[in-house]
Amino acid sequence: xxxxxxxxxxxxxxxxxxxxxxxxxxxxxxxxxxxxxxxxxxxxxxxxxxxxxxxxxxxxxxxxxxxxxxxxxxxxxxxxxxxxxxxxxxxxxxxxxxxxxxxxxxxxxxxxxxxxxxxxxxxxxxxxxxxxxxxxxxxxxxxxxxxxxxxxxxxxxxxxxxxxxxxxxxxxxxxxxxxxxxxxxxxxxxxxxxxxxxxxxxxxxxxxxxxxxxxxxxxxxxxxxxxxxxxxxxxxxxxxxxxxxxxxxxxxxxxxxxxxxxxxxxxxxxxxxxxxxxxxxxxxxxxxxxxxxxxxxxxxxxxxxxxxxxxxxxxxxxxxxxxxxxxxxxxxxxxxxxxxxxxxxxxxxxxxxxxxxxxxxxxxxxxxxxxxxxxxxxxxxxxxxxxxxxxxxxxxxxxxxxxxxxxxxxxxxxxxxxxxxxxxxxxxxxxxxxxxxxxxxxxxxxxxxxxxxxxxxxxxxxxxxxxxxxxxxxxxxxxxxxxxxxxx
Amino acid sequence: xxxxxxxxxxxxxxxxxxxxxxxxxxxxxxxxxxxxxxxxxxxxxxxxxxxxxxxxxxxxxxxxxxxxxxxxxxxxxxxxxxxxxxxxxxxxxxxxxxxxxxxxxxxxxxxxxxxxxxxxxxxxxxxxxxxxxxxxxxxxxxxxxxxxxxxxxxxxxxxxxxxxxxxxxxxxxxxxxxxxxx
Numbered sequence: 001x002x003x004x005x006x007x008x009x010x011x012x013x014x015x016x017x018x019x020x021x022x023x024x025x026x027x028x029x030x031x032x033x034x035x036x037x038x039x040x041x042x043x044x045x046x047x048x049x050x051x052x053x054x055x056x057x058x059x060x061x062x063x064x065x066x067x068x069x070x071x072x073x074x075x076x077x078x079x080x081x082x083x084x085x086x087x088x089x090x091x092x093x094x095x096x097x098x099x100x101x102x103x104x105x106x107x108x109x110x111x112x113x114x115x116x117x118x119x120x121x122x123x124x125x126x127x128x129x130x131x132x133x134x135x136x137x138x139x140x141x142x143x144x145x146x147x148x149x150x151x152x153x154x155x156x157x158x159x160x161x162x163x164x165x166x167x168x169x170x171x172x173x174x175x176x177x178x179x180x181x182x183x184x185x186x187x188x189x190x191x192x193x194x195x196x197x198x199x200x201x202x203x204x205x206x207x208x209x210x211x212x213x214x215x216x217x218x219x220x221x222x223x224x225x226x227x228x229x230x231x232x233x234x235x236x237x238x239x240x241x242x243x244x245x246x247x248x249x250x251x252x253x254x255x256x257x258x259x260x261x262x263x264x265x266x267x268x269x270x271x272x273x274x275x276x277x278x279x280x281x282x283x284x285x286x287x288x289x290x291x292x293x294x295x296x297x298x299x300x301x302x303x304x305x306x307x308x309x310x311x312x313x314x315x316x317x318x319x320x321x322x323x324x325x326x327x328x329x330x331x332x333x334x335x336x337x338x339x340x341x342x343x344x345x346x347x348x349x350x351x352x353x354x355x356x357x358x359x360x361x362x363x364x365x366x367x368x369x370x371x372x373x374x375x376x377x378x379x380x381x382x383x384x385x386x387x388x389x390x391x392x393x394x395x396x397x398x399x400x401x402x403x404x405x406x407x408x409x410x411x412x413x414x415x416x417x418x419x420x421x422x423x424x425x426x427x428x429x430x431x432x433x434x435x436x437x438x439x440x441x442x443x444x445x446x447x448x449x450x451x452x453x454x455x456x457x458x459x460x461x462x463x464x465x466x467x468x469x470x471x472x473x474x475x476x477x478x479x480x481x482x483x484x485x486x487x488x
Numbered sequence: 489x490x491x492x493x494x495x496x497x498x499x500x501x502x503x504x505x506x507x508x509x510x511x512x513x514x515x516x517x518x519x520x521x522x523x524x525x526x527x528x529x530x531x532x533x534x535x536x537x538x539x540x541x542x543x544x545x546x547x548x549x550x551x552x553x554x555x556x557x558x559x560x561x562x563x564x565x566x567x568x569x570x571x572x573x574x575x576x577x578x579x580x581x582x583x584x585x586x587x588x589x590x591x592x593x594x595x596x597x598x599x600x601x602x603x604x605x606x607x608x609x610x611x612x613x614x615x616x617x618x619x620x621x622x623x624x625x626x627x628x629x630x631x632x633x634x635x636x637x638x639x640x641x642x643x644x645x646x647x648x649x650x651x652x653x654x655x656x657x658x659x660x661x662x663x664x665x666x667x668x669x670x
Binding site: 097425 | 510513514516517520521524525527528529531532533534535538563565571572573574575576577578579580581582598599603604605606619620
């Protein structure tokens with residue numbers, strides 16, 4: 001960790017030193033490390049500062065577990081629930097990895113509240129830190145978007161119905177509400193397009209934006225410098241500075257281990273459950289969002305008529321704007337919380353209201369016997385589903401799936417197709433193999449008479465490919481043609 | 489963190505023993521995170537290596553009494569279930585059940601070892617004949633004449649609860665020894 005120019009390596013130096021010198025001359029790694037690790041912190045390291053790096057750590061954990069989950073995930077309404085069930089029930093450590101990812105999102109929300117709380121109580125948004133604060137607000141919104149879009153992906157009952165309610169709210173937005181809702185859902189109703197849109201947002205768009213804004217957030221933080229303790233001047237620090245490395249790094253590392261330890265303990269003790277597959281026709285299911293959206297859900301219950309627009313959309317929008325604009329109107333450099341009763345009080349009031357609404361939601365559900373019974377049933381259904389062994393789904397186009405409804409002639413043709421080993425070259429359901437091309441779509445290309453003629457006397461191109469004349473009775477040939485005609 | 493007391497002078501370089509304590513701490517943190525995350529992640533990604541081959545690859549051919557009295561090979565259509573991760577595909581295929589010899593059932597794959605055409609049993613000639621390139625086989629599936637490089641392929645058979653079962657497999661064509669294809 002030196003910012004001196006690296007000296008010529010000598011034979012006396014050990015291998016590590018020589019490697020370091022070699023690398024540094026080609027990359028400048030030492031000065032990068034110096035720049036990263038020797039960031040001055042006025043007043044020195046504190047446990048209060050660990051939440052930002054804790055968030056970064058959990059975000060990296062989410063990226064890693066998310067990439068691994070994508071190994072087995074298919075974003076399509078007809079497969080999503082099966083593949084998540086496969087991950088949870090069949091793949092080794094699958095339930096654990098999914099639980100770390102799912103509980104990790106709750107961890108991020110909790111750390112966001114702590115990080116924002118620390119920033120507000122310490123007044124660390126003050127003194128030329130407007131852009132730092134704004135980039136943080138955008139990160140908060142992006143993270144809430146990640147939580148919302150990720151929740152739908154398992155496509156079980158609670159995911160489906162909670163997202164249906166969540167996207168219904170969008171229709172309340174003045175003027176552009178209904179088309180916006182349709183755009184986000186990919187249609188009027190929740191469906192497979194909703195799932196692919198949420199997937200693309202969750203996996204490509206939002207993570208890309210998150211990484212960009214995290215970079216901006218860290219850049220603005222380094223530009224403004226660490227704000228230090230509450231008695232410190234946020235623009236011209238007076239307290240002696242202590243470098244970020246090693247004490248703050250050590251605290252951050254301990255915190256990272258504690259975070260992953262808590263997540264792992266919860267994941268092992270109560271693995272994230274997966275309920276039965278979404279059934280849009282189920283009229284009894286009571287949707288409840290994840291706990292961090294529950295207070296907002298409860299708040300909406302108190303609103304009706306035009307109040308739902310004012311309270312459900314306009315009020316949160318105005319509050320969000322005021323929150324984002326905080327460093328622009330709170331411009332005093334005073335940082336001690338007891339001298340800033342309005343901002344600190346408003347934040348505490350928000351927390352109290354938020355927690356109370358969450359508690360009220362649970363109390364409402366417990367108070368109504370009908371609701372309590374249904375909620376209990378839903379929990380039992382999810383538990384029962386988790387106990388059942390994994391059931392693979394029949395592949396589409398698999399003869400067993402298609403046979404059920406096919407006309408008898410097609411069924412007979414399929415039997416002839418398989419008995420004649422046509423499938424050994426042309427593949428199951430005529431999808432083609434390395435030996436011979438696909439037969440799908442031949443029905444559009446040829447008439448029945450042409451197909452019959454080609455089967456009896458293949459053309460020279462077919463014969464060169466190894467095709468033999470099909471020696472069958474007329475009605476068998478017709479059945480085979482009927483089968484070939486419906487291949488697609 | 490009482491082991492590295494904070495000073496107001498701004499400590500640029502930690503004393504050596506504290507430094508090694510901190511390095512040990514980072515090492516421990518790294519090991520802790522690795523144990524908790526990396527091990528399950530590696531197990532997760534290498535799952536296909538450890539998954540045992542599908543245990544139940546036996547297909548039902550039919551009740552044993554249907555085959556005890558046969559005197560010539562009989563073609564039967566069987567259902568093949570194949571598992572592809574979270575999906576199953578099923579298909580039908582034909583097999584030949586041969587007359588039992590000393591109580592042992594023998595089952596042949598109808599796929600010609602030459603180019604994969606479907607070999608037919610021709611009763612009045614008492615032979616298996618491949619319609620594509622006129623490969624000839626005895627009633628036991630032994631090669632007599634024609635381009636096929638080997639005899640017809642026999643399949644594993646067993647009787648379970650009075651039901652004849654076969655373990656269907658595909659074999660490589662155009663080679664003189666019987667090689668299973670995955």
